[in-house]
Amino acid sequence: MxxxxxxxxxxxxxxxxxxxxxxxxxxELVHEAVRAALExxxxxxxxxxCVVHGNMELFEGIHQPDMWHVDGxxxxxxxxxxxxxxxxTGGTLVSAADHLVASGLFGVVLAVGFEKQEEGHTTTGITxxxxxxxxxxxxxxxxxxxxxxxxxxxxGERAELAAARLRVxxxxxALKNPFAHLKLKITVDDVMKSRLLAYPMRLLHMCPESxxxxxxxxxxxxxxxxxxxxxxxxxxxxxxxxxxxxYRGGPQRIVPSMDVAAKKxxxxxxxxxxxxxxxxxxxxxxxxxxxxxxxxxxxxLKHGQNIDLVEEGATEIGxxxxxxxxxxxxxTNPIGATAMIRVAEAALQVRGxxxxxxxxxxxxxxxxxxxxxxxWTILHLLTREVEA
Amino acid sequence: MEETWCYQVSGKLxxxxxxxxxxxxxxxxxxxxxxxxxxxxxxxxxxxxFFPPRSICGRCLSPLGEWVELGDTGTxxxxxxxxxxxxxxxxxxxxxxGLIKLDGADTGMLHLIGEAExxxxxxxxxxxxxxxxxxxxxxxDILYFxxxxxxxEAGR
Numbered sequence: 422m423x424x425x426x427x428x429x430x431x432x433x434x435x436x437x438x439x440x441x442x443x444x445x446x447x448x449e450l451v452h453e454a455v456r457a458a459l460e461x462x463x464x465x466x467x468x469x470x471c472v473v474h475g476n477m478e479l480f481e482g483i484h485q486p487d488m489w490h491v492d493g494x495x496x497x498x499x500x501x502x503x504x505x506x507x508x509x510t511g512g513t514l515v516s517a518a519d520h521l522v523a524s525g526l527f528g529v530v531l532a533v534g535f536e537k538q539e540e541g542h543t544t545t546g547i548t549x550x551x552x553x554x555x556x557x558x559x560x561x562x563x564x565x566x567x568x569x570x571x572x573x574x575x576x577g578e579r580a581e582l583a584a585a586r587l588r589v590x591x592x593x594x595a596l597k598n599p600f601a602h603l604k605l606k607i608t609v610d611d612v613m614k615s616r617l618l619a620y621p622m623r624l625l626h627m628c629p630e631s632x633x634x635x636x637x638x639x640x641x642x643x644x645x646x647x648x649x650x651x652x653x654x655x656x657x658x659x660x661x662x663x664x665x666x667x668y669r670g671g672p673q674r675i676v677p678s679m680d681v682a683a684k685k686x687x688x689x690x691x692x693x694x695x696x697x698x699x700x701x702x703x704x705x706x707x708x709x710x711x712x713x714x715x716x717x718x719x720x721x722l723k724h725g726q727n728i729d730l731v732e733e734g735a736t737e738i739g740x741x742x743x744x745x746x747x748x749x750x751x752x753t754n755p756i757g758a759t760a761m762i763r764v765a766e767a768a769l770q771v772r773g774x775x776x777x778x779x780x781x782x783x784x785x786x787x788x789x790x791x792x793x794x795x796x797w798t799i800l801h802l803l804t805r806e807v808e809a
Numbered sequence: 810m811e812e813t814w815c816y817q818v819s820g821k822l823x824x825x826x827x828x829x830x831x832x833x834x835x836x837x838x839x840x841x842x843x844x845x846x847x848x849x850x851x852x853x854x855x856x857x858x859f860f861p862p863r864s865i866c867g868r869c870l871s872p873l874g875e876w877v878e879l880g881d882t883g884t885x886x887x888x889x890x891x892x893x894x895x896x897x898x899x900x901x902x903x904x905x906x907g908l909i910k911l912d913g914a915d916t917g918m919l920h921l922i923g924e925a926e927x928x929x930x931x932x933x934x935x936x937x938x939x940x941x942x943x944x945x946x947x948x949x950d951i952l953y954f955x956x957x958x959x960x961x962e963a964g965r
Contacts, residue, residue: 442829443829443831443832444829444831444832445829445831445832446828446829446830446831446834447828448863448864448865449831449833449864449865452865452870456870465870466869466870479824481826481828482824482825482826483826483828491867492863492865492866492867493865493867495867495870497867497868537829539827540826540827540828540829541824541825541826542824542825542826545822545823545824545825549822549823550822553818553820554818557818557820
């Protein structure tokens with residue numbers, strides 16, 4: 422992959438996230454994020470050339486939300502399209518916006534992801550519309566304990582304690598993030614005793630259903646420097662598709678998309694030791710178990726080193742390799758926006774604008790991941806400086 | 810020729826949903842239900858009165874807050890006679906759907922036309938809203954729009 426020109430994030434906006442937002446309709450919710458991004462970039466809609474919009478397919482039981490959200494996202498008479506790639510939607514939107522600018526087609530592109538999860542039915546969106554031959558009558562939706570079970574089998578209580586520690590870390594970080602949804606004061610013990618959903622996955626391990634939206638504005642270099650004092654550069658991104666899904670192919674098939682994505686990204690960008698070279702990582706963690714497991718692939722660790730790192734506290738906000746200072750997906754999950762929030766939060770860390778959940782070290786390079794029920798992985802690599 | 814049997818899966822998807830109008834637009838439905846009032850919203854920048862109302866002007870992205878009480882009369886802009894029935898239709902065919910621009914509004918909206926001679930339908934026809942007796946705060950609290958008696962009959 423080679424880009425015609427560099428692209429920077431110059432505007433970042435998100436709504437606060439909650440279980441219940443009867444006060445706004447979808448258009449107004451989307452607009453909150455768009456207005457925040459425009460204000461952050463000090464731009465008006467006149468400056469935007471193209472709008473890309475996305476959310477989960479049919480989660481709210483509405484068709485073509487990109488059409489009737491135009492009042493809120495500012496797309497009136499502008500170029501644009503909708504993307505829907507499951508949980509990765511928000512990341513796909515960022516990648517698409519990057520392509521649109523990097524190719525030279527557009528100078529300034531607005532990407533908007535949203536979900537108003539209380540208005541639809543997640544299990545219908547996932548299970549009832551799964552593969553009619555193999556999955557529809559069998560799968561449990563977003564809650565799967567299969568992979569976590571393998572970790573327990575191998576590492577016993579150490580794995581359970583590590584997953585619980587990660588959940589507490591997320592909760593502590595979310596308390597520092599004004600936009601986070603769940604603000605829980607919990608202990609390892611609370612996590613270990615919370616309701617069992619699918620062994621060893623417990624209620625507190627899982628992400629919530631949130632209402633919220635996120636918007637990012639991406640611009641070409643000259644424009645980016647004109648708009649922002651602190652443009653955050655999209656150094657690279659990788660999308661790895663794979664065969665659907667859990668119920669066809671067994672648990673070993675889940676591994677490669679994270680592993681392949683990380684290997685590709687590191688190789689292309691000359692990253693030899695991600696733990697040392699990347700300063701902060703915003704991971705799409707649908708559950709604390711997956712955060713624990715995926716650390717191994719994303720950071721190319723030795724098998725079992727993920728548990729060592731958690732025990733060491735390395736991924737805490739003040740640790741040597743902070744993961745999800747925002748509180749992550751287990752704290753906040755408006756699905757169509759969730760993956761974009763990972764990129765937005767990583768960009769805030771690069772800018773040094775994350776406020777109380779800013780990591781206490783210099784951030785030159787940040788990484789963000791996206792994940793969805795498709796088992797796809799997207800990785801975005803963001804930097805403070807860029808080579809011309 | 811013998812046909813090969815192929816396995817198929819049939820079913821029915823049911824999608825529970827709810828949709829929140831939001832604080833701003835809820836006022837429209839309350840006024841309609843409680844006072845048979847039809848409200849539009851003005852964008853001062855674009856000088857447009859929107860019906861149905863909205864809280865943001867999609868054209869200039871201004872936040873909107875100026876409610877305008879519209880009459881219950883309007884003009885038929887365009888129409889079609891629906892001649893087939895579907896479970897999702899509001900009425901059995903034949904029925905008439907019209908684009909109606911209410912007096913005081915700059916934008917039109919789709920609704921039903923009732924009590925009308927099909928042969929007399931034409932763009933420009935004057936219409937008046939007929940409200941439901943027991944209103945519940947939804948757009949079908951307006952049952953339909955019926956043609957106004959023409960001017961020469963108006964004085965009787």
